[in-house]
Amino acid sequence: MTMNDLIPITERIVLNMLDRLPVKCTVRGTMNIQRGSFEQHAAKFCSKLNVNCPAADLKCAWSGSNGQLQQHISICAFEQMRPMVADIIKNKHQLKEQIQKMSE
Known part of the structure; x- marks a missing residue:
């Protein structure tokens, strides 16, 4: 087999x-x-499970216990910046689309 x-x-x-x-x-x-x-x-x-910050995708390096996660999120600068970063990414995509349309 x-x-x-x-x-x-x-x-x-x-x-x-x-x-x-x-x-x-x-x-x-x-x-x-x-x-x-x-x-x-x-x-x-x-609560003892080791987890990463949800903002790890934004380069937050924090990791700790699941029980400490909410406390970390409340002070995490990366998580607080998420709405601004999302706007920047959205604007970037819109600009790319406009450039592509203008190129055609």
């Missing part, structure tokens, strides 16, 4: 069965979390 002989699971029944399997959060030690709900557990309930 080779890797080419393996077929990915695409059947919804099998995926549903797998999502009901109980798993353990190794960060908090919480047990019996359904596999399908684990991402929700990690995002909302696991």
